[in-house]
Amino acid sequence: MLYRTSTLRLLYNIRISSSQQIILRTLSSSSLSSSSSPKPTRTRLAIGGSKLSQIQQDGIYPSVIATSLQNSITTFESGLNGDSKLKRGYVDAVMYLQNVYNQNNANNNNNNNTQKSELTGRFGYRTATGDESMNGDIMQEPSENGNHVYHNLSTEYVSQVLEQSSLVRLYQGKEEQDMQQVAELNNTKKVMDDIRKNMNLIYMAHNPEAQGSEMYAKDAPIDDIREFVKEQMIQAFIGLEYGVSEGQISSYGVCSNGLGLPSSHPLHLDWEDIFEAANQAALTVHGNNMKSSIGAGTGVANLSMVQLPINLLETHGLKVANRMKNYLASIKKGEQNLPQSINVYAMRPLTAYPDRGTGTGHPFKLVDYMIPTKSLEDNTEKEWTHLIQGSSLPYYTAILNETMAHFDATHILEIKEEEERELTMEERETLDGCKLLQSMIHDLDTNSSTGQIRSFAAYEEDLYTKVVPLIHDTFEELDDESADLLQKFFQAHGNAVRHSIAKTTRQLLREGGDGVGNYDIDDDVSLQEYALQYLWEQECSDGPAKGPLVDKVVVGCPQAEHVIEAVKIADKVDK
Numbered sequence: 001m002l003y004r005t006s007t008l009r010l011l012y013n014i015r016i017s018s019s020q021q022i023i024l025r026t027l028s029s030s031s032l033s034s035s036s037s038p039k040p041t042r043t044r045l046a047i048g049g050s051k052l053s054q055i056q057q058d059g060i061y062p063s064v065i066a067t068s069l070q071n072s073i074t075t076f077e078s079g080l081n082g083d084s085k086l087k088r089g090y091v092d093a094v095m096y097l098q099n100v101y102n103q104n105n106a107n108n109n110n111n112n113n114t115q116k117s118e119l120t121g122r123f124g125y126r127t128a129t130g131d132e133s134m135n136g137d138i139m140q141e142p143s144e145n146g147n148h149v150y151h152n153l154s155t156e157y158v159s160q161v162l163e164q165s166s167l168v169r170l171y172q173g174k175e176e177q178d179m180q181q182v183a184e185l186n187n188t189k190k191v192m193d194d195i196r197k198n199m200n201l202i203y204m205a206h207n208p209e210a211q212g213s214e215m216y217a218k219d220a221p222i223d224d225i226r227e228f229v230k231e232q233m234i235q236a237f238i239g240l241e242y243g244v245s246e247g248q249i250s251s252y253g254v255c256s257n258g259l260g261l262p263s264s265h266p267l268h269l270d271w272e273d274i275f276e277a278a279n280q281a282a283l284t285v286h287g288n289n290m291k292s293s294i295g296a297g298t299g300v301a302n303l304s305m306v307q308l309p310i311n312l313l314e315t316h317g318l319k320v321a322n323r324m325k326n327y328l329a330s331i332k333k334g335e336q337n338l339p340q341s342i343n344v345y346a347m348r349p350l351t352a353y354p355d356r357g358t359g360t361g362h363p364f365k366l367v368d369y370m371i372p373t374k375s376l377e378d379n380t381e382k383e384w385t386h387l388i389q390g391s392s393l394p395y396y397t398a399i400l401n402e403t404m405a406h407f408d409a410t411h412i413l414e415i416k417e418e419e420e421r422e423l424t425m426e427e428r429e430t431l432d433g434c435k436l437l438q439s440m441i442h443d444l445d446t447n448s449s450t451g452q453i454r455s456f457a458a459y460e461e462d463l464y465t466k467v468v469p470l471i472h473d474t475f476e477e478l479d480d481e482s483a484d485l486l487q488k489f490f491q492a493h494g495n496a497v498r499h500s501i502a503k504t505t506r507q508l509l510r511e512g513g514d515g516v517g518n519y520d521i522d523d524d525v526s527l528q529e530y531a532l533q534y535l536w537e538q539e540c541s542d543g544p545a546k547g548p549l550v551d552k553v554v555v556g557c558p559q560a561e562h563v564i565e566a567v568k569i570a571d572k573v574d575k
Contacts, residue, residue, distance in 0.1 A: 041536055041570040044552050046075035046118075046345060051558040052089070053082030060559070061089030066097055067560040071567045074117040075552055080206070083121050084166040090119065091170070091195065098191050114194040119171075120307075122255055123161040124206035126150050136232070138211050151210040153232040158239025162203065162248045171201040172247060200250040202304060203243065205236045209258035209269040216266050225266070230273040237281030237303070244302040245285065251304035255347070259308035260317040271306070271324050275338055278303040282337035299337050307345040310550065312366055312509060312531050313352035313516055318538055318549055326543030343551040346535050350528055350555070355514075362458035364505060368526040369498040376491055385502040386526055392449065393499060399492040400445055406485055407441075409434035433474045440467060441489065448497045451504040459497050463490070502527065529569045536573050 047068050052061050065076060078086040094114055128137075129146045136154025143149070162168050173196050211232040212225040233254075240252035258269030282301035306324065310317035321344040328341055350366045373388060374381040375395045409431045423431065444467070446452075453459050471478075471486070478486070506527060512518030521530050538549040557563045 041573040042072040042567055043074065044536060044548070044550075045073045045566055045570055046077060046552040046554040047073060047563070048347065048554045048556045049077040049079030049082045049086055051079075051556045053079040053085045055558055061085060062092035062096065063560045064557055064563055065089050065093035067563045068557075069093060069097060069115055069117070071563065072115075073563065073567070074115050076117065076119050077554060078119070078121045078167065080122055080125060086119060086121075087166045087170050090117070091192075094195055095188070095191060114191065114198050116198045116200070118200040118202065119167055120202045120204055120253070120305075121165060121167050122204050122206040123158065124151050124153060124208070124210065126152055126157070136235070138214055140210060140213060151207070151213070153205060153208060153211055153236035155235045155239040155242075158236055158243070162239075162243045165203075165248075167201055168243075168248045171196060171199055171249065201248075202251050202253055203240060203249050204253045204255040204305075204307060205233065205240075206255050207257055208233050208236070208254060208274075209256060209267045212267070222266065226268075226270065226273065229269070230277050233274065233277035234280050234284075237277050237301070238284055241281050241285040241302060251302045253303065253305035253307065253343075255307040257309055259306065259320055260310065260314055262316055271320050272327075274303070274306065275324075275327070279337045286337070300339055301337050303339060303342065305343040305345055305551075307347050307554065309348045309353075310346035310535060311349050311352045312519060312534060313364065314348075315516070317346065321538075321549045322540055322542065322545070325540050325545035325549070329543065329545040341545075344549060345552045345554055346550045347554045349535055349553050350531055362455040362461070364455055365457075365501070366505065366509075366531045367528045368502045369495075371495045371498055376488060376495075384526055385499045386506065386523065388499060391503075393492070393496055396492045396496040399489055400441070403441060403485055403489040404438055406482065407434045407437045436474055437471070440470065444493060448493065448500045451500055451507075453497055453501055454504055454508075456498060456501055459501075529572070532566070532569050533573050536570070 045068075047064060052064060055061065068074075068076070076086060076090060098114065125140065126137075127147050127149055128134075130148065133148075133150065134152065134154070134157060136152045136157055137150040138152070139148060140151050141149035173193075208229055212229045215225045215228060237252065240249065243249045244251060254269075254274055256269045258265075258267045259271060259274075261268045263270070278301035282299060286299045308317045308320065310321070324342055324344070328338060331338060331340070333340070348363075352364045352366060354361045354364070368385045370382050370384055371388075371393075372379055372381065372395075373383045373393070376399075506521060509516075509519045509527075510521060519530070519534075521527070532553060532555070535550045535553050536548070540546055540549055555562075555566050557566060
């Protein structure tokens with residue numbers, strides 16, 4: 001969860017089908033009109049689908065998309081295996097907004113309010129049993145239950161993916177059930193036609209470098225691995241070129257973690273290999289028929305975008321983006337079957353992995369958190385961690401002291417002294433358990449107060465895999481007072497950890513080091529605000545390419561409120 005906001009919203013109930021109610025959270029109705037000109041930086045936001053596709057609650061997905069569309073954000077990513085959810089969420093959101101527009105313009109219902117939008121899907125990873133394996137499968141995660149995870153870039157697999165994709169069916173106008181699901185809304189068929197006319201569909205080869213994993217495990221030479229990966233990309237791009245020619249997709253791209261890794265890393269993906277594969281695929285499918293820039297039926301490759309990790313701690317992607325853009329800008333028309341430009345999308349702008357992306361540990365979050373400042377019970381008084389004065393939260397210190405005092409086992413020690421007898425086995429076990437709990441709580445407090453915890457994900461893993469099991473193993477049963485106090489402590493400590501992590505992360509970014517530059521972050525600017533604005537401000541350099549390095553920043557927004565906060569940050573860039 002990245003953002004929270006107190007912006008007032010209206011709640012609308014729209015019956016999408018006879019069996020489902022969907023609640024969409026939007027801004028006030030005055031912002032629903034598309035007549036106002038969009039602010040440029042807003043249009044450089046894209047909504048990631050990884051978190052959204054995992055949400056089960058009805059109405060969240062269309063709520064996020066509707067809020068995005070009415071704020072000039074028009075690019076949406078499906079995430080892994082999230083095509084059908086994106087399709088449904090997008091259609092519901094557009095239908096909803098058109099219905100509201102019609103209600104506000106009752107005398108002009110024939111107007112189209114559908115915005116030009118871009119939807120992206122991914123392919124590469126697939127889950128199947130051994131009996132269902134297909135040509136091109138490279139094992140990634142074997143499973144004891146037989147459902148193995150494979151990676152596949154074969155032309156056959158690409159054709160299968162596009163044929164079965166609900167996004168492709170929507171793009172081609174084959175999803176007739178969409179119109180049945182929203183039959184109660186006005187001008188349904190017309191709006192569905194408008195959706196298709198105003199929709200670009202891009203399919204991305206996801207982590208092509210995964211094709212080399214088996215060869216890497218066998219200690220094959222790096223050059224051989226990368227040559228193999230490039231050959232597999234050619235096969236994938238051939239399938240995608242056919243997909244464009246047959247009207248299944250608008251264009252294609254690559255979404256890769258390997259692009260952001262240094263060339264010395266075994267899972268590095270070279271941008272030049274991507275261009276060479278696209279060039280060869282275009283020659284194979286279209287021949288050397290150079291008619292125009294990107295477009296079906298021309299000799300030019302329909303490669304339109306690359307998506308790679310770029311953030312304050314993983315900056316290699318900026319160099320890759322600059323090299324790609326300058327290379328394409330330097331090519332004379334007709335020299336190669338490549339487009340004259342390419343869009344670069346930055347993913348994980350607020351999530352960084354250790355060692356500049358090469359580490360495998362828990363990620364760092366480049367965010368400040370909104371947490372209670374007065375007490376756990378009073379959620380009305382919250383503040384961003386970068387605006388909270390002092391090194392600790394006052395209520396946390398009070399709850400810490402209360403918890404330590406509760407488990408000091410003084411009453412057991414008094415029994416031994418006053419009654420002048422040896423403790424029973426049960427009393428000794430309780431005394432030992434209290435000492436263990438006090439030691440554990442002391443260690444937790446020390447780790448957070450000294451800035452040793454740098455990842456909240458790592459903290460949560462330790463909590464659920466070490467601390468909680470330790471408590472259960474030590475005490476057969478806790479009385480209600482002890483259980484309630486521990487619960488309150490862990491809630492307060494979680495907020496203290498968030499506060500500490502945000503402060504530590506800010507300090508590390510300011511100091512720099514280990515190949516990362518130092519950043520001049522003002523005290524009154526949140527980490528997420530600084531991180532996003534930094535990406536938007538990067539420009540092409542040292543070559544013929546002009547303009548922004550990063551065309552769009554992909555942010556995870558599992559709630560409509562998060563979209564609004566991202567829009568606020570974007571608007572500050574324009575000011």
